[in-house]
Amino acid sequence: xxxxxxxxxxxxxxxxxxxxxxxxxxxxxxxxxxxxxxxxxxxxxxxxxxxxxxxxxxxxxxxxxxxxxxx
Numbered sequence: 826x827x828x829x830x831x832x833x834x835x836x837x838x839x840x841x842x843x844x845x846x847x848x849x850x851x852x853x854x855x856x857x858x859x860x861x862x863x864x865x866x867x868x869x870x871x872x873x874x875x876x877x878x879x880x881x882x883x884x885x886x887x888x889x890x891x892x893x894x895x896x
Contacts, residue, residue, distance in 0.1 A: 840865045
């Protein structure tokens, strides 16, 4: 997976029921290995969980607010 985040200091992906995967810088983006079929979210500079912009399916909790990601 490649994430465009030229100003980020760190980028990681947290995979549900697994460990956090740290990405490495490559040009103006970040690269790491994550299964496309996994349930995961992006973590940029230790900030809030972000949805994967390339996801083809997103699951929301029943009381989901569009401005906040559910676990």
